Amino acid sequence: MSGLNAFQLLNGLTFAALLFIVASGFTLIFGLLRIVNLAHGALYLLGGYLGYAAASATGSFLVGVLAAMAGVAVCGLILDRGLLRFVRGYELRQVLLTLGVAFVLNDMTLVIFGGDTYTVPTPDFLKGAVRFWGLFYPKYRLFVLALGVVVFIALWVLLNKTRLGALIRAGVDDPEIIAAMGINIRKVFLLTFMLGAALAGLGGAVGGAFLTLYPSADSEILVFSLAVVIIGGRGSLVGAAVGALIVGMLNTIGQVMFPEFAYFVIFGPMAAILAFRPLGLFGKAA
Amino acid sequence: MLEVADLHSYYGDAHVLHGASLEVKTGEVVALLGRNGMGKTTLIRSIMGLTPPDVREGSVRWKGQELRGVPSHEIAKRGIAIVPQGRRLFPSLTVTEHLTVLKKASATHGWTVAKAFEFFPRLAERRNNRGNQLSGGERQMLAVARALMIDPELILMDEPSEGLAPVMVQHLEGIILQLKQAGLGILLVEQNLYSALAVADRAYILETGRVVHQALASDIAEDPSTLTKFLGVH
Structure with missing residues (x-):
């Protein structure tokens, strides 16, 4: 058993940042819109492949990222308009449908x-590493950490300080009344769904550069996202950030210190938190 | 302006409205009275296009155009607003956000945030509070202010005096009369008969999904036999 060093702590933090990017999209869809979207991991992986294809073809990482976000957002549009609209309000049917997707x-x-x-x-x-506090650390991972912070701030401002954010909150509170006030709330929800999907795409493109892309990467990221949102509380942005930090750090601690129990180190505490706070750390009753 | 004719509405298999008809003319305050369970809220919801209920027969015409089958957000855009039963404010929104969510803060035409706060000074004092931090009277004012933000020509008010202290009910009557003076039509559902009759021009009495009586509000108020006969008031 070896102890943790600063390098590993930073790895935990950067993994947490990536988890937050993916899980924030999941919390928009699962927490606010109340759609159990088990295809979120697949959207992440699709974003990764789209990002890989576009970045390789054009030689531009930025084009890859934008293509991943746009492509997965369109995929979200088709998923919501084409399939999920037929099972609105039926959680079990949503689970089966999105699992199939x-x-x-x-x-x-x-x-x-x-x-x-x-x-x-x-x-x-x-590319390469920067040197600080006596250690070499990959620049790219620091970029992911910064991106996670930027996404958090952008989403917080969107939800709390803009008219679209107020519309989303009002629609989540009482969709019938906001519609009776002249708002086409279905459109607002569709936009929210597409934003959540785009965040999965962003996570895929960004994560695909340091976690690599392979056929079962989607279920791993889905399980981690579920853990993040359940620990943090569904629909809470701060909850998703705290949940991502907890899961990211526990994942690193588990892998470094208890490699045999790496998953238990995440899901054991998750079960304990749920026993005392069934709605998660920042969750509120619907 | 609003003509409801022979409306039949259902909740599942339950037949709630049995051919209800009424009319609201431009700038008129019309009271819709009746005991609990007679279909008043169902009628309001049917006009606004909210489901359930399911409207299976009859027509709702607004300025000559059929509203049946039109989604409620379109009905609102055509100038009908609702102050729903129980207020139904948005718990996650502040007082100001209840207004700006419907119309940009920078808007200058019709009802603006500034004008709403001028009309309801109590709300201006509480502008940063959330809906669930307000008193009953303040909540009702906010529900009315929210409805005004869509610049309606008709407001459907469902039991606005419910749960309010007598002094607040009087205040509400004053607000309704002010809105009438501003040219707004109001369809007012009330359990509080005397409050409704004090502000209404005309009144309809609904019983088991049908309009069984209509008269000038002043006539009903002066003829207690109507109240006894239809509403069980002694």
Whole structure:
């Protein structure tokens, strides 16, 4: 058993940042819209492959990221308008439907990209390492950490300080009344769903550059996202951030100190938290 | 302006409205009276296009156009606002956000946030509070202010005096009369008969889903036999 060093702590933090990016999209869809979208992991992986393909073809990491976000947002549009609208309000049917979609998406990416492992190419200025506090640390991982913070701030401002954010909150509180006030709330919800999907795509493109992309990466990230949102409390942005930090750090601690129990180190505390706070740390009753 | 004719509404298999008809003319305050369970709220919801209930027969015409089958957000855009039973404010929104969510803070036409706060000074004092931190009277004012933000020509008010202290009920009557003077039509559902009759021009009495009586509000108020016969008031 070895102790933790600063390098590993930073790894935990950067993994937490990536988890937050993916889980914030999940909390928009699962927490606010109350849609149990088990295809969120598949959307992440799809974003990764799209990012890889676009970045490789154009040589631009930024184009890869934007293509992943746009492509997965369109996929979210089709998923919501084409399928989920028929099972609105039926959670079990949503679970089965989105699970089916996840299988279909995975098989499609397997057909197109095969079973090989891919890494999204990063731009030159993010290659290499920086030296601080006596350690070398990869620039790219620090970039992911910063991106997580930026996404948190942007989402917080969107939800709390803009009219669209107020519309989303009002729609979550009482969709019938906000509609009776002249708002086409279905459109607002669709936009929210697409934003949540785009965040999964962003996570896929960004994560695909340091976690690599392979056929079962989607279920791992889905399980982690579920843990983040359940620990943090569904629908809470701060909860998703705290949940991501907890899961990211526990994952690192588990892998370094108790490699045999790496999953238990995450899901053991999760079960304990749920026993005392069934709605998660920042969850509120609906 | 609003003509409801022979409306039949259902909750599942339960037949609630049995051919209800009424009319609200431009700038008129019309009271819709009746005991609990007679279909008043069902009628309001049917007009606003809210489901349930399911409207299976009859028509709701607004300025000559059929509203049946029109989604409620479109009905609101055509100028009908609702102050729903129980207020139904948004717990996650502040007082100001209840207004700006419906109309940009920078808007200058019709009802603006500034004008609403001028009309309801109590709300201006509480602008940063959330809906669930307000008193009953303040909540009702906010529900009315919210409805005004869509610049309606008709407001459907469902039991606005419910749960309010007598002094607040009087205040509410004053607000309704002020809105009438501003040219707004109001369809007022009330359990509080005397409050409704004090502000209404005309009144309809609804019993088991049908309009069984209609008269000038002043006539009903002066003829207690109507109240006894239809509403069980002694």
